[in-house]
Amino acid sequence: MSSYQLGKWDLTELVKNPKSPAFQKQIKELEKQAEKFEKIKSKLDPKMSSKQFMNILHQVEKISENMSRIGGYASLSYSSDTQSDEATALMTKMSKLGSEISNKILFFDLWWKTQVDDKNAKRLMKDAGEITEYLSHKRLFAKYALSEPEERIINTLDVTGISALVKLYDKITNSFEYKMKVGNKLKTMTREELTNYVRSTNPKIRETAYKTILSKYSQNKGVVGEIYQNIVQNWKDEGIEIRGYESPISMRNIGNDVDDKTIDSLLSVCKKNSPVFQKFFVQKAKMLKMKKLRRYDLYAPAAANIKEKNYSYDKSVKLVFESLGKFSTTLEEHARKVFNENHIDSSVRPGKRDGAFCSTLTPKITPFVLVNFTGKSRDVFTLAHELGHAVHSQAAQDRSILVQDAPLPLAETASTFSELLLYDNLSNKISDNEKKAMLSEKIDDLYATILRQSFFTIFEVDAHKQIGEGTTIDEISKTYLKNLKIQFGNSVSLSDDFAIEWSCIPHFYHTPFYCYAYSFGNLLALSLFQRYKKEGKDFVPAYINILAAGGSKKPEKLLSEYGFDITSPKFWQEGFDYVKDQVKTLSSLN
Structure with missing residues (x-):
């Protein structure tokens, strides 16, 4: 049986040698394909045959595959050595090439979304097979699309508008310097370095680390808050006033190809199940020999006295x-x-x-x-x-x-499911003490990826409504603190300095309503895992078929074919039943 060694990957399957004439030829071929594709523009006609239409789509696939191979090589070689000047230069060059190729083939996407009537679209899709749903999803946006000149104006203004605001937020917050005493030394560090201390075994260090981060955002709340208010206002003006979406969160749901009802159901089940994690926090306080957890102690290692096992x-x-x-x-x-x-x-x-x-x-x-x-x-x-x-x-x-x-909400299914299979396998092979350490860390992660993310989204729904009606930064902070109080109940003591925490969450600024995708993906995997525990081997073919669908079907439709109704609270509850069992198991180990 072979033995596995640590090492580097082999990228020669993508590109043999980036300095060779063969690689230059690969690039030239791709550019030629894109130029040839541009000539299709004059031939586009909603009345074309479905065979011609499919032929165009096959060309799009070919161009995408070739671009992905070359661009992928550049980004993977850069990831394996970010200090290499050659890799950095190639990465820059390929990003530019990717953008040029995208712009050359963009006209087809716009034509399909806005220039083809429903009757012809239906006819053209009749031979599209697995990409029918993909094509239909693109047309969904037609309802919210504007004329080409208007779209161009929005794209142009975005560069100095919402994109500039996001860049400004990043620039300001990334330049923050945090000073914290470590031992007898006053150290200057980045937020990334400081965040490590939030998991310290020393309660005083955890508190200081949080206070250092939060006070920096509190000092800058005027400007960071103003940026957020403008981003939210822009989201509302463009999305609801101009494009006609139902609600701020609907814009994200349609992009993710899920229904509002599914996300409402997911969020309400998360809210209802906050006591499951509250029970865990009470238990964690006992493990840490504390009367009650403070919010500063949330990610404290609960089993710090248990020696962590190392794995080859x-x-x-x-x-x-x-x-x-x-x-x-x-x-x-x-x-x-x-x-x-x-x-x-x-x-x-x-x-x-x-x-x-x-x-x-x-x-x-x-x-x-x-x-x-x-x-x-x-x-x-x-x-x-x-x-x-x-x-x-x-x-x-x-x-x-x-x-x-x-699609994004389904993207974490197999990854989380694989972790659950590993945990299931490992828990039979380790001592109770090791299991206690591993389980406590696992429930920490489930909290961070499920409950916390769903409450983030619930806060965003409230904040977008408030800002739309005109509000102050302090009012937004009050809403956030209220949100935390509902989330933790009496299980955690909460100090007012956490009211400003919302302004430290980059997702709120970069990608409004992104966070629920984490809750969705993790709970979905837990629900599927619960089914596997009930049905055993009979469940395996259904699971593999769900993975094999990729992005060819809308999540609701795909899962309903295997008897899962993700619009129903009952489905999401099955995921929480798994968490409940884990909390019970931890309690029996203490």
């Missing part, structure tokens, strides 16, 4: 394979492919990008996975998570590049 890379990889294989040998084979083809970059080295990701370039190429493996149990779960993404992509590898990727 070889053992970790095999554990993930085993966990997937117990569920389905097909999924295990997909995960093995990433290693067999050397598409994984796992070693920690200077210049390599932090964190972890999985990159799917085209349906024909096995995904590439990047992790920074140090042997902690968290790293084993990260490996399972990213390989879950790779499994998802490969399950959908027979799809067109236009619909291989699942």
Whole structure:
């Protein structure tokens, strides 16, 4: 049996040598394809045959695949060495090329959304097969589209409008310097570095770290708050007043291809289940030997006195394979492919990008996975998570590049599900003490990715309404504090300095209403996992088919085919039942 070693990936399948004439030829070919495609513009006619229409779509697929291969190579080689001047230069060059190619083929997208009447659209889609839903979804936006000159005005003004506001927020907040005493030294650090201290085993350090961050935002609340109010106002003016969307959150829902009813149902179930996590916080206080958790202690390591187990890379990889294989040998084979083809970059080295990701370039190429493996149990779960993404992509590898990727709310399904399979497998192999540490950390994560994100979204709904009616920054902060009080009940003592925390959440500024996608993806995976626990092996084919659909079907439609009604609160509740069981298990270990 082979042994797995830490190492770098092999990108030669994408590009043999970026300095070779062959690579220049690859680029020239792509540019030629795009120029040839531009000539179609004069031939576009809603009355064209469906065969001609499909032929155009196949050209779009080909261009997308070739661009993805070249652009993917540039971004992956940059990720593996961000300090390399060559990789940086290539990345810049390919970003520019990508933007030029997109602009050249954009006319077809606009024509399809706005120039084709419904009757002809229906006729043209009759042979579209798996990309029918994708084409229909694009046409949904036609209802909210404006004339070409108006769209151009909005695009032009966005550069100095909403995009400029977001850039300004980033520029201001990224320049913040935080000073905090560590030991006897006063250290200056970034927010990223400071956030590590929020998980310190020392309560005083946790409190100081939070206060240092929050006071900086509080000092700048005038300008940071003003930016937020303008972003929200812009979202309302363009989305509701000009384009005619129902509500601020509807704009995001339509973009995600989900119904308002589904998201209402998700958020109301999350709100109703806050006592599940409140119980956990009471338990966590006991584990930390505290009377009551303060908000500063939320992410304190509850099992700090338990020695954390280290895992070798070889053992970790095999554990993930085993966990997937117990569920389905097909999924295990997909995960093995990433290693067999050397598409994984796992070693920690200077210049390599932090964190972890999985990159799917085209349906024909096995995904590439990047992790920074140090042997902690968290790293084993990260490996399972990213390989879950790779499994998802490969399950959908027979799809067109236009619909291989699942829509945002479904994108975390396989990654979270793979972590659950690993946890299930591991919990039979570790001591009660290790299990206590792992379980407590896992429930922390479930809180952060499910309940916290849904309450963020509930706050945004309220804030957008308030700002639309005209309000002050202090009123927004009061709304946020109220939101936290509902979330924590009596389980956590809350200080007023957290009222300004909303202004520290970049998602509110960058992508309004994005956060519910985390709650959606994680709860969906938990609900599916609960079904697996009930139905056993009978559940496996349905799960694999859900993954294999990629983005070819609307989430509600896809899941209803397998008996899951995501518009119903009952479905989301099944996910919370899993969390409830985990909290109970933790309580029995204490």
